[in-house]
Amino acid sequence: MKPSYEDLKRIYAHERSIHLDSEITGTVYTPIWVAKQMVYVLLKNYMQINHDAFDIEGVRFDALYLQAYLKGDSITAHEAETWLPILLPLTILDLSCGTGVLLIAYLEFIEYLIKHAPLYSNEWLCNLVQNQMVGIDIDQRAVDGFVQLLDEFSRSRGILPTQFRIYCQNSLIDDLVDDTEKFDLVIGNPPYIGEKNNLSYFTPIKQTPLGKAYYEGKMDYFYFFIYKGSSYLKEKGCMCYLSSNYFLTADGAKKMRLFIKETLNLSTYIDYGDVFVFPEKKLHACVYVLQKKRVTQVYIYDATLTLKKKIPISRIYHTDGTIQFILSDDAQKILSMMSQQMVATLGDCYEIHQGIVSGSDKQFVYSDKVTDMLPRALKPYLVPFYKNSDIKHYYTSTNTPLSLLYLDQPEVHEDVLKWLNPYKEKLMNRREVVNHYREWYMLTWPRKRELFVNEKIVVPQRAKSNRFAYVKQAFYASADVYYITTKARSPYTLQVLTMLLNSDLTLLWLTHMGKKKGTLLELYATPLKNIPIPKLDTEALIQLTVFSDELYASAICPDDQRLAVIKREVDALLSRVLNDSDKQNL
Secondary structure (H helix, E strand, O other): OOOOOOOOHHOOOOOOHHHOHHHHHOOOOOHHHHHHHHHHHHHHHHHHHHOOOOOOOEEEEHHHHHHHHHOOOOOOOHHHHHHHHOOOOOEEEEOOOOOOHHHHHHHHHHHHHHHHOOOOOOOOHHHHHHEEEEEEOOHHHHHHHHHHHHHHHHHHHHHOOOOOOEEEEEOOOOOOOOOOOOEEEEEOOOOEEEEOOOOOHHEEEEEOOHHHHHHHOOOHHHHHHHHHHOOOEEEEEEEEEEEEEHHHHHHHHHHHHHHHHOOOOOEEEOOOOOOOOOOOOOEEEEEEEEOOOOEEEEEEEEOOOOEEEEEEHHHOOOOOOOEOOOOOOOHHHHOOOHHHHHEHHHHHHEEEEOEEEOHHHHHHHEEEHOOOOHHHHHHHHHEEEEEEHHEEOEEEEEOOOOOEEEEOOOOHHHHHHHHHHHHHHHHHHHHHOOOOOOOOOOEEEEEOOHOOOOOOOEEEOOEOOOEEEEOOOOOOEEEOEEEEEOOOOOOOHHHHHHHHHOOOOHHHHHHHHOOOOEEEEEOOOHHHHHHEEEOOOHHHHHHHHHHHHHOOOOOOOOOOOHHHHHHHHHHHHHHHHHHHHHHHHO
């Protein structure tokens, strides 16, 4: 029995219908409910640009789409016929269409309106399917599936298009048959591929004019689709994409964010928060609309399409080049005060370094049971090795069951070579060894020993909160730990700085102005360097010094109750300093 249109739609709704290993291709098909949301914000944005209204002749587009269409309710002929003359002429393009989930979502909404409009027939659908809807995908199987789906859609509706404009091409390299064609709408869910370990995808693009103009190190593949999509957009057109939200702050997206700021305009943003759009993947997704026409504010929605905030466009682009959405007016005021009243940033007045890169932890990191069996000649090379989970607020764990074979010099005891010899082939394949920067038995990036043995502040690369700990003793850790040490011009001791970095004000800054991976704070070099260091008056500095002296007078960590009291007092003190400085500036 030949599958129906609905059967085919279910079959092709998941990437596994086409891609057996989507991890390699980066392909993740859009869930239907998200596709419908994307069509909504895309069309709503288009109406605002071209008609300066969401309400025409008393028919609100919001009510038509959200209250009627998404809920499956009926509408009047007047409601349908009010919007069809505006929507039917539009052209739409998807540069990574897969089996057509997004274009089908658009097509079905237009069909819904036509069904309720006696003045319109399915011939309008035929024209849309045949001439105004363009899909491109690099995978022939996906294209074939989409064509099959459109064919069955057309047959079941009694329309007979003579062609479908669905092409198997590399949309980043190949141009459309008519490469001068522009579109009212561009929609897409490009593949999720990072540059690391995927050079075969990036290398061909880098040789093209597109790649030469827009490539940047550590970028994601989908950035190219934003650049390419914009080239097909009409001056008053709109582009809606679904992607990871990491591009808002990622170091490898600086060029793209600048392109969005200067060439496109971010007008709508759906924040899915902790809702995993793709249930099988822990990817923090977002939907956004970009347009060429200038905007004055950005509409921020949550996963239920509830409007959370309208933010002035001037407030989303920050001085460090990131894009941030601060929904709280109170938070915005405090962050502005922190920026105005800081003495410097953390990176200006303190050193920030990453921990050790071994290149192969299994060969260099050992548990207590293993260290007891090591040859005696290896014992002098062993140092205590800590995990990032050993870092708490203010303090670290004082004991660890792990040891690191710290080999930072080319001269070692011959027993070290004998011990590591079974792993020599694997260790020889490390990049720095291949390039003759390191001997095969050395750590890839051992850093300077003083970093680990002298006083410092340590912080995990990723955490739920601002966990900064002052450490006097030796503390060796991997690259997922960052080390903060003083410079000649450091304004405060590391103990006092630890008080500041564990404060609620620093947490507020990192939450709104730092970088995040989902709900976790990203605490690596770039966001750490941007933390503002407040200018303390003499009284505040003396009080913070008293607190820090109490905390670190001994190696014994105070009980949780005393720590909580000190933190509250520090937070109150910093709030007073901030407010006093603000009053003086008035």
